[in-house]
Amino acid sequence: NIFVAPFIIRQPESKIVGEGEIVTLSVSAVGTMPLWYMWYKDPNLLLSVSTNAFLVLGPVTTNDSGNYYVVVTNSLGSVTSSVATITVQPSELLNVDFNHIGFASVGINLTGGVGGPVVTVSNATQLRQYTDANGPYVIYVVGTIPISGMDTHIRPNKTVIGHGTNATLVGGGLYLYRSTNVIIRNLTIIGSTEDGIGIHYSTNVWIDHCTIADARDGLIDITQQSDLITVSWCRFYYTANSGHNFCNLIASSDSDTGNYRVTFHHNWWGELCVERMPSVRFGRAHVFNNYYNAPGNNYCIRSRLYAECRIENNWFENVQNPWEVYITSGQPGKVYAAGNKFVNVKWYESPSDGRYTPPGNDTVFAPPYTYSLHPVDLVPTIVTRYAGAGRGPFAPE
Numbered sequence: 001n002i003f004v005a006p007f008i009i010r011q012p013e014s015k016i017v018g019e020g021e022i023v024t025l026s027v028s029a030v031g032t033m034p035l036w037y038m039w040y041k042d043p044n045l046l047l048s049v050s051t052n053a054f055l056v057l058g059p060v061t062t063n064d065s066g067n068y069y070v071v072v073t074n075s076l077g078s079v080t081s082s083v084a085t086i087t088v089q090p091s092e093l094l095n096v097d098f099n100h101i102g103f104a105s106v107g108i109n110l111t112g113g114v115g116g117p118v119v120t121v122s123n124a125t126q127l128r129q130y131t132d133a134n135g136p137y138v139i140y141v142v143g144t145i146p147i148s149g150m151d152t153h154i155r156p157n158k159t160v161i162g163h164g165t166n167a168t169l170v171g172g173g174l175y176l177y178r179s180t181n182v183i184i185r186n187l188t189i190i191g192s193t194e195d196g197i198g199i200h201y202s203t204n205v206w207i208d209h210c211t212i213a214d215a216r217d218g219l220i221d222i223t224q225q226s227d228l229i230t231v232s233w234c235r236f237y238y239t240a241n242s243g244h245n246f247c248n249l250i251a252s253s254d255s256d257t258g259n260y261r262v263t264f265h266h267n268w269w270g271e272l273c274v275e276r277m278p279s280v281r282f283g284r285a286h287v288f289n290n291y292y293n294a295p296g297n298n299y300c301i302r303s304r305l306y307a308e309c310r311i312e313n314n315w316f317e318n319v320q321n322p323w324e325v326y327i328t329s330g331q332p333g334k335v336y337a338a339g340n341k342f343v344n345v346k347w348y349e350s351p352s353d354g355r356y357t358p359p360g361n362d363t364v365f366a367p368p369y370t371y372s373l374h375p376v377d378l379v380p381t382i383v384t385r386y387a388g389a390g391r392g393p394f395a396p397e
Contacts, residue, residue, distance in 0.1 A: 005077030006031030012084035018381040022058035042067035102230030102263030104206040112159030112183030113138040147172035162186035165390030200224040211388040225258035235388030238272035245274040251281035268387040280307040288312040291383035303333025308364040313339040315379040327354040334362035
């Protein structure tokens with residue numbers, strides 16, 4: 001037998017968290033067993049002695065902010081880890097405004113179905129009856145509703161909103177064709193055989209606090225000259241790789257011209273999202289305070305011909321190419337990037353395939369609306385806490 005003093009192969013990691021969260025610190029060490037772990041908070045406050053390589057704190061308060069380390073011992077010696085800093089953001093810093101911010105309200109009073117009848121639907125027939133009707137309606141969706149393809153058309157002046165925390169559409173998507181003044185909130189849309197939400201020839205649309213997953217085509221695609229769209233506080237993911245895990249396409253081809261002014265803010269692109277977060281042709285895309293954690297992706301944001309992307313205070317983690325320019329024809333897309341955070345990020349260029357990763361110092365459009373940026377270090381906590389269906393007070397219980 002060989003007897004070995006302990007040594008550390010993976011150090012505890014620093015974290016920025018919100019007040020009230022549960023925080024786990026961990027270390028990986030090897031050596032002759034048994035190994036004992038003594039966790040300390042600076043400078044020498046002993047918190048725990050055990051054979052457990054984890055320290056669990058919480059729900060944390062701002063008093064838990066500080067430097068933590070662990071001493072690993074066995075009968076042959078000891079080793080001290082590097083310091084991991086825990087920063088607990090006070091709850092008042094995590095306050096968020098769920099009112100509309102973005103392009104969707106430019107040029108109109110964005111009201112959706114306000115002023116029309118308020119109805120509640122619990123099956124596909126009822127849902128189509130009111131989404132396809134003329135005039136304004138506020139439509140509350142209750143429970144799980146199987147729908148088919150893109151048969152559910154959303155006409156102008158509609159609010160479609162999930163009731164409570166579990167309103168779900170399964171098997172199909174929502175289709176907007178030549179529609180305007182539409183608000184879609186608090187819905188889970190799973191497993192559409194086409195798009196999760198498809199937007200064609202439509203303007204002034206706000207999609208907020210939706211969870212969209214496993215659509216066979218795009219999760220939200222904005223094409224055929226659609227304009228003035230806001231996508232906020234949504235969660236996007238897949239449960240399997242179909243070979244087409246492409247999330248958000250803006251303009252369907254190099255000939256699908258249009259203004260395509262779109263805001264994406266406080267969204268979460270997660271598991272098995274591969275491309276198009278978003279991919280932009282022709283448009284003006286404002287992408288801010290979003291959280292990207294999609295291991296195995298190809299790229300996140302792509303700027304294509306005649307596009308301008310303004311990319312601000314986003315958190316990119318475990319991804320390849322937070323942004324890239326893809327050159328096919330026409331004027332190459334532009335990128336302005338500022339205040340973004342990168343954790344375990346890789347960059348890849350292939351000029352022979354038209355893929356470039358510019359530094360992000362192009363001159364691009366200025367948004368015509370007022371907005372405030374959350375500090376980038378708060379983005380993972382805020383977005384994972386509040387993005388997606390069931391995460392906001394938007395429908396009566």
